[in-house]
Amino acid sequence: MQDNFEDLTRAADDVVIVGGGLAGLFCALKLAPRPVTLISAAPLGHGASSAWAQGGIAAAVAEGDTPEAHAADTIAVGGGIVDEAVALGIAREAAPRIHDLLAYGVPFDRDLKGRLAVGREAAHSARRIVHVRGDGAGAAIIAALSDAVRRTPSIRLIEGFVAEALLTAEGAVTGLQLREAGNPAARPVLLASRAVVLATGGIGHLYAATTNPIEANGCGLAIAARAGALIADPEFVQFHPTAVMVGRDPAPLATEALRGEGATLINGDGDRFMMALHPLAELAPRDIVARGVFAELAAGRGAFLDAREALGVRFAEKFPTVHASCIAAGIDPATQVIPIAPAAHYHMGGIAVDHRGRSSIDGLWAGGEVSSTGAHGANRLASNSLLEAVVYAARIADDIAGSAIPSPAGLPDALVTPRGAAPDATAVMRLRTMMSAHVGVIRNCDSLAEAVRSFAEMEREATSITVRNMATTALLVAAAAWSRQESRGAHFRSDHPAEVPALAQRTMTTLAAAREVAESLRARPLPRAAQPLIA
Template sequence: MNHHQIETSGHVVIVGAGIAGLFCALKLAPQPVTLISATTLGEDSFGSTMQADIAAAISADDTPQAHAADMIAAGGGLVEAAAALELATDAAARIEDLIRLGVAFDREYRGELATSRAAAHSVQRILSVRGDFTGQAIVTALTNAVRATPSIRVIENHVVDALLTEHGVVRGLKLRSSEDGSAAPLLIAAGAVVLATGGIGHLFATTTNPSHANGIGMAIAARAGAIIADPEFVQFHPTAMTGGRDPAPVVTESLRGAGAILVNRRGQRFMLPRHPLVDLAPRDTVARGIMAEISAGRGAFLDARDVLDDDVAARYPILHRACVARGLDPTRQPIPVAPAAHFHMGGIAIDACGRSSIEGLWAAGEVAATAT
């Protein structure tokens, strides 16, 4: 078969242009990087990264140790404790990185960063941009920075088909156009590859993920012989808005942190007997509670009428957009919700530095599973 080749001598090749891939490219500068994006850079179908909040222990009454302890508790004891503590300890510095890149996190009237509470967090440590615009704001800031960095070359609208190895060592990648199915494959020689291809949401019927989150990164790594860790661990976001949109819009957890409540069609708060944290219980517990109500024919709704005012379009723009598309006014009507595949907790097994079991292959973000 005919193919095209691209010269990447000395480049680190990063596959995936979500938050993990973009941030990795920026952190490697001025080392030469080739960044592969499945879409036009910065575009996403409002997938999980676009609708995400971000957590960091930045307040006076919080610590990285407490943040890590919350992660471990929410993970039912299956969390890598050392990795959780490193992530929590690093979080405040990464927030500072994002602020320097232009991410305008919401602030209190005195200028301090505003925080809210989300499920399974013992204190307020969720940072947001315009309520639920956080992921979009971060991706936009990172995209702008990548485009302004001379050492980063971007190849857009291409997806990875295969990892090329020789004697167990990475030698390159085979790509194909995501726009033109008849185009010849693109071969890239590379001694260092970082897979940041996201999750597996589109292996499920309902997901918050964009269409290219289909597990291809994990699949090509597995075919090349990489060790995969915990592939069965899939987190479902409990409150995706129902209505048939693909991806399913996330109804941000910060609404529950602000006082919105889960009810069934009878108006009953069905989480009350299920967990001491009620609507702010860990996601798996809330997802099971919602599914039980739906299966019993009682439905599940997030009632945010006491939380939302007429400024909802400014405070929660993504929620407002999704509600308008569904013909729903969240200031006057409860929002119908159901669980949707959201985040893959397993993936390519990596160490604390992101190295996989294959020489020359690293992984970052959702496609990776830290197994220290």
């Protein structure tokens, strides 16, 4: 898209939003009629994890439910480190944000009386998940918001470019360095702006098994970290326990709502293995279910989702997206069990932000999965991610609307990354394989130390900006996981299987601190005391 160069650089007074998922689209719409430049790596409506979300949005909108009960459920599964004020604030803003989405044309399911229909998902104490056609919430929301964005004159949409570096001066944002997506040899573009919103999504594609699109490779987290941003809770990665294992990358997702409707988890012997692991069985918190599935696979018994009795012939009508994925793989879920495995699904960590979505760098906001608000703690409650994205996107828009944004400064004479190189497919696969094997569902000291050393070396030696960004984020995750010598929420250490009460606090770290961990491990290959990443 070389013909976009002049268009990219013409309106430096715009607020620049990077990311075409739910947080980016919603923030752009909420900022209207203020001029916004929206940068999307993929064509709008594609490449965003939001569009793949099957569960829906958690909101206490049903009779008898309350935001306080919703917040209590969020806190209960968060491993003791949820910011309780943040969780309650998000729960209380859920209903207004749902009505915003309705106004933008999102066709949420309704019951026979015209009220919003709500479903049940794991670890929720009430039916409070708002859906679209059973399992199509993400796609429907992104489609409606994409249409609204294209109709909004104040939003200038630039598709097909990725942000590869954040420009800063004296601790404040001055702009971005962009490059045409998929064309590392293209001439980079510098875009001046004193107000940048990163909404670039998560890190799932750093893992060999993931439910996330290829664009979810941690680039936004990496460019913020390299600019000096404070990073929160990077070790906490949620693995969805029921990715459909049919040889696809990324793996199709079998939504948790299936278990909410009565589907069960069985092994190859036909035993419901979750019954012995938690009182809620299949509706236990995701980290517990993921480890249960992982254990069955590790033992060679296999793991399967069984919806034959609970749904049967109703499967196609109730969950058309999952049904289509199964049929394409030669599985009829009405009559056959579905092979499953845990897969990287959601990152609770990210760029540390305050209640307004502000990062530690002046002029940089972050929303959606690239951010870490404290709402999820060590383990995200099902369907809270889309809610957090719209709540913080609206807060960011309000904060920017009430802020005096300085005029753009001059751009640097030299590029941050003068030349690009094609990503080395072997290096990418090595990184993804190591993340799954060493920084996955179950972790230990020696494997994490090996990962930290490897990712630090990859970051130093990468000739491709894509590989360097992936290695930067992988290093942050692995170093924080090595440093947290306990098990908490989605972070499970086989060598430290218990929670340590003294460590019931969030991680706040930087790329410099992660590099220090790597250097200490390079100097001393044998494990030693954890570095002080947790503060």
